[in-house]
Amino acid sequence: xxxxxxxxxxxxxxxxxxxTGSASANNLFAKALFRMGLPVSPKNIFxxxxxxxxxxxxxxxxxxxxxxxxxxVDIMLSVNPQxxxxxxxxxxxxxxxxxxxxxxxxxxxVRNDVNIIGLPLTRICNEKYKDPRQRQLFKNVxxxxxxxxxxxxxFKVLTNxxxxxxxxxxxxxxxxxxxxxxxxxxARDNFECPMGIRVRTADNVGDKILLDGNTALGLGxxxxxxxxxxxxxxxxxxxxVDAFDKYAxxxxxxxxxxxRNYAIVQAEDELAAIGMVIGAxxxxxxxxxxxxxxxxxxxxxxxxxxxxxEIPTVLFDVQRAGPSTGMPTRTQQSDVLSAAYASHGDxxxxxxxxxxxxxxxxxxxxxxxxAERLQTPIILLTDLDLGMxxxxxxxxxxxxxxxYDRGKVLSAEDLDKIDRYGRYLDVDGDAIxxxxxPGTHPHQGAFFTRGSSRDEYAVYTExxxxxxxxxxxxxxxxxxxxxxxxxxEIFPCGxxxxxxVLYYGTSEESSREAVDRLxxxxxxxxxxxxxxxxxxxxxxxxxxxxxxxxxxxQNRDAQLRTLLMAxxxxxxxxxxxxxxxxxxxxxxxNIRKQILGLLPGNNVTxxxxxxxxxxxxxxx
Amino acid sequence: xSYQIPKFRHPELPKNELGYTKADYxxxxxxxxxxxxxxxxxxxIVKACHELSLEPHKIAKLSGIGCSSKTPTYFxxxxxxxxxxHGRMPSVATGAAMSNRDLLYLGVSGDxxxxxxxxGQFAHVIRRNLNMVYIVMNNxxxxxxxxxxxxxxDEGSTSKKGDPNPFNAIDLCGMALQLxxxxxxxxxxGDKGQLVxxxxxxxxxxxxxxxxxxxPCVTFNxxxxxxxxxxxxxxxxxxxxxxxxxxxxxEITTSYRAGSTHEVTMHDGSVIRLYKESDELDPFDxxxxxxxxxxxxxxxxxxTGLIYMDKNSRDLHEVLQTSQRPLNQLAEPDLCPGxxxxxxxxxxxx
Numbered sequence: 001x002x003x004x005x006x007x008x009x010x011x012x013x014x015x016x017x018x019x020t021g022s023a024s025a026n027n028l029f030a031k032a033l034f035r036m037g038l039p040v041s042p043k044n045i046f047x048x049x050x051x052x053x054x055x056x057x058x059x060x061x062x063x064x065x066x067x068x069x070x071x072x073v074d075i076m077l078s079v080n081p082q083x084x085x086x087x088x089x090x091x092x093x094x095x096x097x098x099x100x101x102x103x104x105x106x107x108x109x110v111r112n113d114v115n116i117i118g119l120p121l122t123r124i125c126n127e128k129y130k131d132p133r134q135r136q137l138f139k140n141v142x143x144x145x146x147x148x149x150x151x152x153x154x155f156k157v158l159t160n161x162x163x164x165x166x167x168x169x170x171x172x173x174x175x176x177x178x179x180x181x182x183x184x185x186x187a188r189d190n191f192e193c194p195m196g197i198r199v200r201t202a203d204n205v206g207d208k209i210l211l212d213g214n215t216a217l218g219l220g221x222x223x224x225x226x227x228x229x230x231x232x233x234x235x236x237x238x239x240x241v242d243a244f245d246k247y248a249x250x251x252x253x254x255x256x257x258x259x260r261n262y263a264i265v266q267a268e269d270e271l272a273a274i275g276m277v278i279g280a281x282x283x284x285x286x287x288x289x290x291x292x293x294x295x296x297x298x299x300x301x302x303x304x305x306x307x308x309x310e311i312p313t314v315l316f317d318v319q320r321a322g323p324s325t326g327m328p329t330r331t332q333q334s335d336v337l338s339a340a341y342a343s344h345g346d347x348x349x350x351x352x353x354x355x356x357x358x359x360x361x362x363x364x365x366x367x368x369x370x371a372e373r374l375q376t377p378i379i380l381l382t383d384l385d386l387g388m389x390x391x392x393x394x395x396x397x398x399x400x401x402x403x404y405d406r407g408k409v410l411s412a413e414d415l416d417k418i419d420r421y422g423r424y425l426d427v428d429g430d431a432i433x434x435x436x437x438p439g440t441h442p443h444q445g446a447f448f449t450r451g452s453s454r455d456e457y458a459v460y461t462e463x464x465x466x467x468x469x470x471x472x473x474x475x476x477x478x479x480x481x482x483x484x485x486x487x488x489e490i491f492p493c494g495x496x497x498x499x500x501v502l503y504y505g506t507s508e509e510s511s512r513e514a515v516d517r518l519x520x521x522x523x524x525x526x527x528x529x530x531x532x533x534x535x536x537x538x539x540x541x542x543x544x545x546x547x548x549x550x551x552x553x554q555n556r557d558a559q560l561r562t563l564l565m566a567x568x569x570x571x572x573x574x575x576x577x578x579x580x581x582x583x584x585x586x587x588x589x590n591i592r593k594q595i596l597g598l599l600p601g602n603n604v605t606x607x608x609x610x611x612x613x614x615x616x617x618x619x620x
Numbered sequence: 621x622s623y624q625i626p627k628f629r630h631p632e633l634p635k636n637e638l639g640y641t642k643a644d645y646x647x648x649x650x651x652x653x654x655x656x657x658x659x660x661x662x663x664x665i666v667k668a669c670h671e672l673s674l675e676p677h678k679i680a681k682l683s684g685i686g687c688s689s690k691t692p693t694y695f696x697x698x699x700x701x702x703x704x705x706h707g708r709m710p711s712v713a714t715g716a717a718m719s720n721r722d723l724l725y726l727g728v729s730g731d732x733x734x735x736x737x738x739x740g741q742f743a744h745v746i747r748r749n750l751n752m753v754y755i756v757m758n759n760x761x762x763x764x765x766x767x768x769x770x771x772x773x774d775e776g777s778t779s780k781k782g783d784p785n786p787f788n789a790i791d792l793c794g795m796a797l798q799l800x801x802x803x804x805x806x807x808x809x810g811d812k813g814q815l816v817x818x819x820x821x822x823x824x825x826x827x828x829x830x831x832x833x834x835x836p837c838v839t840f841n842x843x844x845x846x847x848x849x850x851x852x853x854x855x856x857x858x859x860x861x862x863x864x865x866x867x868x869x870x871e872i873t874t875s876y877r878a879g880s881t882h883e884v885t886m887h888d889g890s891v892i893r894l895y896k897e898s899d900e901l902d903p904f905d906x907x908x909x910x911x912x913x914x915x916x917x918x919x920x921x922x923x924t925g926l927i928y929m930d931k932n933s934r935d936l937h938e939v940l941q942t943s944q945r946p947l948n949q950l951a952e953p954d955l956c957p958g959x960x961x962x963x964x965x966x967x968x969x970x
Binding site for chain 2: 438447460
């Protein structure tokens with residue numbers, strides 16, 4: 001039988017039951033490979049449920065450093081009978097199916113083109129442990145031990161990791177190591193170790209870290225000086241505020257008084273959450289909320305107020321699969337349009353698209369500077385894949401000399417020098433006025449903030465020309481904003497080409513890999529990663545320079561493409577969509593396949609058609 | 621449209637301790653209908669703030685949407701104001717109060733803004749005991765959209781153009797009591813003598829202070845068959861007693877009948893004196909307050925005055941243990957832990 005052979009390059013998927021403690025064991029596995037110097041990208045694929053339903057953990061190992069989903073599974077570790085029929089089907093021909101054979105595999109499921117390895121996990125646990133909880137928990141650790149033998153993972157790395165993981169709870173260290181040894185021993189005694197797919201210590205991760213984007217965002221809010229967090233629990237954003245809370249408890253307690261230099265308010269709903277952020281920001285604190293699609297919809301009315309009344313507002317949207325409740329534990333990039341034009345009337349909102357945890361941290365902190373400088377909502381769009389999975393990332397760093405940009409705010413002394421203060425006067429010609437905080441000056445600088453039309457002095461008016469003037473100023477401000485938001489990253493392919501790919505957020509890794517694969521096949525593509533909206537000039541120039549641009553995104557309706565067409569009036573022939581919206585992160589194979597199908601003249605025989613067609617093995 | 625009030629004032633207008641006259645607490649001229657109850661409430665707010673010698677710029681006035689929510693333009697012109705979205709003033713006030721604990725937050729809302737679209741936020745701001753004054757200008761109808769019944773309109777009450785209201789009224793005071801409000805009062809826009817000291821007491825209370833003020837809509841709901849008309853309220857209001865507010869450094873000179881007065885010393889040292897008409901209500905006992913409300917509802921009368929007050933109120937800042945320094949005054953040294961911590965965090969993530 002064919003046997004897949006590879007070193008440091010494979011995809012392994014764990015099929016578990018949620019609520020059984022598998023997450024920490026699987027995490028241990030991924031982290032061990034990472035410590036062996038191997039780039040890994042673990043992804044949780046989990047149900048909207050607390051206990052009892054199937055859950056998966058997929059780890060891509062790629063010595064070359066491709067971190068996106070590749071597509072396909074080389075090794076399936078299956079300990080969940082519920083999902084076994086589906087799981088075994090997913091394995092690549094020649095791949096490995098490792099399962100708990102305490103109960104023999106249903107003969108109808110057996111595949112002759114897959115290497116089947118049985119580990120009697122339940123039996124070992126029943127023999128070794130009496131406590132039912134221990135039987136369940138250690139089962140997971142035992143299979144990690146067995147994998148260590150099968151894949152040749154450095155056992156010392158594993159035991160060190162266990163010691164780190166249980167720092168402070170030392171009495172758990174030895175039992176866990178023992179469980180690892182049980183699995184290791186069983187695999188060595190019964191199978192040829194290592195098997196065809198294996199790992200070898202490398203030095204390919206440098207100083208990188210493994211971190212989830214939500215924690216990085218929470219830290220970004222801490223470093224960015226947020227003092228008020230208002231939120232309503234919603235998957236997959238909840239851990240943003242959890243992380244903010246965790247680190248605030250460490251670093252934001254006043255040493256003298258023991259009181260908190262922050263306030264976290266769990267609101268009654270997302271409407272209230274964004275209202276609190278707006279109230280706090282209006283009053284001069286840095287404030288944020290974190291939510292996901294349904295919350296963004298609820299916040300829409302308030303976002304219009306913040307846009308129109310020009311109140312700094314920071315919103316982190318960790319996107320999930322919509323519409324409606326959709327698939328709340330699956331990933332998508334499908335809030336782009338509703339965020340970009342959030343609220344009724346003519347509104348345009350600033351968007352940031354981070355791609356890595358490091359960028360979540362950087363953009364998270366930057367959001368507060370931008371919101372105060374630009375006096376408008378900043379919506380940071382991340383997604384479940386980036387937010388809730390450990391992603392390999394550049395380490396986080398902070399320049400200790402950095403000062404917060406608090407934007408244009410007048411102090412009491414400033415106000416003393418002014419004859420008549422006008423909140424919406426464009427003094428500097430950048431269409432951004434000066435704010436005053438309540439309580440600043442006894443008789444200067446007070447104004448009425450409102451969502452209704454007003455003149456430059458914030459006095460209510462229903463004069464059409466005043467309203468129009470204000471709306472045009474907001475449009476002029478929109479142009480100013482282009483100079484402040486992060487610029488795109490452009491990766492020329494190095495050869496002359498009239499084709500390119502454009503992507504954003506978590507489509508990056510898979511897109512980079514697909515572009516490399518296509519280049520190997522002679523299809524040259526320049527690349528651009530868009531990092532913000534409004535689109536900077538570079539975005540337009542880049543698109544102008546190419547005849548065909550493949551816009552890669554994780555939604556059904558090609559939302560960023562729609563945005564590009566709306567803002568720049570590009571024709572539909574120029575921008576072609578590469579989409580994935582099944583709730584899993586887009587894979588490199590999928591992108592490659594779609595681009596091949598969209599190449600100009602693909603109805604005639606293209607230069608590389610034959611080779612390309614042979615290489616497709618994707619279940620998209 | 622807002623118009624400026626003529627600048628001319630009587631040269632000998634009385635000044636308060638800060639040297640301000642009442643004019644320093646006024647706003648733009650009202651654009652509400654002539655005779656609107658809301659204007660009387662605005663007047664009472666001006667009088668209360670003047671007499672309390674509050675610094676106008678240390679007050680933030682917030683509102684939602686509706687006739688009532690327009691009024692903050694008509695008082696305290698030297699204060700920052702925030703006219704937010706319909707029914708959502710409590711959340712904006714919550715954020716604002718979290719940001720700067722040193723200001724006085726005065727929220728103004730209406731019966732539509734509070735009892736319908738804003739019911740959720742109203743309930744939760746009470747639960748959190750946010751340190752704010754929340755005045756409902758309650759006229760039982762939607763004025764700006766021309767007189768539809770609101771959720772506080774009494775069953776059977778008929779507005780100018782409508783049929784008798786078929787639904788039960790929501791009693792905001794009763795609801796607030798049930799939700800744990802720490803200061804609950806009801807008044808009538810036509811009774812400034814009662815309203816002004818209530819506003820003062822509410823402003824001194826640390827925690828959420830609700831004043832539900834029946835405030836007739838002269839245009840749409842002041843007719844004979846309405847239970848929110850001037851005439852009806854005058855005839856059916858029954859006061860819990862008299863409230864007198866004594867600032868901290870003023871001597872108590874008024875004398876009351878012995879045995880029927882209560883004195884409450886507020887956190888800033890000022891004193892609220894309550895003179896009770898009868899023993900049916902103990903305003904420091906939540907159950908007694910609820911009973912009194914229910915009995916008056918049963919009798920078809922409107923209970924006004926201070927209905928309940930919790931002398932041991934703990935506001936949201938106390939619950940959250942936030943810093944005494946307003947959060948909006950903290951800067952990088954208080955807020956940013958610096959790169960060293962990131963170095964450690966990075967190390968733990970490898």
